[in-house]
Amino acid sequence: MWDLCAGEALIQSMMGVVCDSDHQPLYYDHEAEDYTIMNGINVFKNKTVFDIANERIIQNTGMDLAGYQRMTDIETAEYKAQKAARLAK
Numbered sequence: 001m002w003d004l005c006a007g008e009a010l011i012q013s014m015m016g017v018v019c020d021s022d023h024q025p026l027y028y029d030h031e032a033e034d035y036t037i038m039n040g041i042n043v044f045k046n047k048t049v050f051d052i053a054n055e056r057i058i059q060n061t062g063m064d065l066a067g068y069q070r071m072t073d074i075e076t077a078e079y080k081a082q083k084a085a086r087l088a089k
Helices: 002-013 047-061 065-088
Strands: 017-019 042-044
Touching: 002 017, 017 047, 042 047, 047 065
Parallel strands: none
Antiparallel strands: 017 042
């Protein structure tokens, strides 16, 4: 967790943008047992690039970053279920 925090601080100190797929700041829970950031990590050079990238993603795919994160979560859960089923055989 702290490795990510340091990188985020460096990027933000250079006017970069670091957020999750819902465009929210990353949350580092020091009491968590699993430090996985479940809603993705998005890094942009600056706010202008952030805005352009998000606009182009929506224009060209019809889905925003949060939509891609939800799709990834579903695909990951399906993969894990399939893997568990194979191991149970």
